[in-house]
Amino acid sequence: MSVSGVEPNAYTYGIVIKALAAADLKKNPDFVGYAKKYFVEMLEKGMQPNEETYEAVLDGIGRGENKAKAEEEHREFVENVKAKGFVLVLQKEAVEMAEPSILKSEMDMLKEHVMKLFEDATKDCEEENVQERFRQIGDDYESLSKYAFNLFNALVRRGLNKEARELFKPLLETA
Secondary structure: OHHHOOOOOHHHHHHHHHHHHHOOOOOOOOHHHHHHHHHHHHHHOOOOOOHHHHHHHHHHHHOOOOHHHHHHHHHHHHHHHHHOOOOOHHHHHHHHHHOOOOOOOHHHHHHHHHHHHHHHHHOOOOOHHHHHHHHHHHHOHHHHHHHHHHHHHHHHHOOOHHHHHHHOHHHHHHO
């Protein structure tokens, strides 16, 4: 992908890593090595792989024929990714519970982003009754998120993909 000028995102990396980790090691024993390489590359690019991707790599390592070597490779991989900043989701949740004011969840970031976009989009409205409706929607995130998804779908149907992506940019960046 990078050769064509398109940089992979976390979702793309995850798919490639899981496919490599699950591939037939008899056909190419290097598949798991590539999965590990791309996992570390994700971390180096500031992306956080999900638990499923992490488990896929560990499962791939465990499928090696030499169990002692697989255990050593497993231990080295875990140490390496932890040193590069990888934290399992469950570990993140524990940290968030210990320091809730410091860390925000992805949904909180998305909520803030959608609320800000809504606020920006409605600030220039001059009609009193429309302003009141906007305030009602803005005060209720559930309603606002429903409208955001409807807006997203409408933008996509009209071919305005860039604008649709902007609406959910924080979510797409962390996917």
